[in-house]
Amino acid sequence: AVYVGYNKVVHLVINNLGDTTGFVRRERLEDVVKGSKWKINNLLDGEKKPRAASDIVDEALDQINTEHQYNLLLYNCEHFVTWLRYGIGESRQVQTVVAAAVVTGVGIAGLFGASLGGSR
Template sequence: MTAGFCDDDPKPGDLIEIFHHGYEHWALFEGSGYVIHLAPQGDGRVIGPSTIFSVLGKGAMVKRERLKDIVGVCDYQVNNHLDQKYRPLPVNQILKAAKGKIGEAMPYHVRGRKSEQFVADLRYGVARTKQLLKEPKPGDLIEIFRPGYQHWGLYVGDDHIVHLGLANVDSNAGFFILASSVDTRAVVKRELLAKVVGDSKYEINNYLDNVCRPRLLKKILQSAEEVINQTMEYNSKEWNCEHFVTYLRYGVAHSAQGPPPAISWPQSLPLEPESRDPGTNPFPANPPT
């Protein structure tokens, strides 16, 4: 096998983007062939469509390793993609901060682009990603970073999202109660993205696009519209806000908090009996296309 290829010679403080199959991993170049990066826990195998579900949500540790060891046979590039928007910190300050984090344990999600946020924070002093700078499009999944958990919504246009929330609790704060609950009820809401996000950070995160084909946009939006104001069963492991939006976009429900996808078309959403119109399914009867 041949080693990974890169057009540019990295310099200390540069961001390195590594192209693994199905996702990108990021590292900060220290010099002398070494990088500092946020490495997911596991056996170090390359993650692809066949193994991505097993890595979602696992923890990670900041490591100093040889660039060639973490690149393997993958291509990589120097990608200081935010230099035109943010002034990089002095190199000695970048490297001092990076070395101070070696050995530190952190959350890690391939889908959440944590490795990119980690190195961008070191270079620019603020956690930014290319994904965060994009404007959402109808049908996009929105991941909102709350303290200790993530909330999810489906962008439907006009600055609004459809999401699962508590009926009588402010959407900006109340879902922590749901996230920590084993079994309760929730209501489907259509609300302004800015209202739901509040002071939190968020990103567009269509993380299953590499392994699942999204449904037709008109069907995604129609399905979301049809269940607005409906009461649903809620279970943090089996049916949470992330299950809900992935089901809308892909026709397969998935969450890093729960087991691999178990709910797929043409099953209906878990509506409460009093909210369900007898004899009807809130989604099309045919498999998603």
């Protein structure tokens, strides 16, 4: 979510798990976090130049009530907020999961190959 002032955030939401359409909403921060802990996360600031805060907020407000194609791997809520902040959608969570899956796949392939090689 992107904080836009007055205790409000703008974020991309889906109505049901598995939906392929997301909607941009402005809601109270407390309603979004529902008592969970939260923190400011500008994780990519060391790698990418953030847009001006006023541009981020203006773009976020312009997006309210718009629809976006939603895909957990290709375009999710993290992609949306990094697009607003940096001008490019990126999800470190997805990158971490994909990297772990690749490492696991390589490990399984290596074990499978070793078991085939040992039967000669």
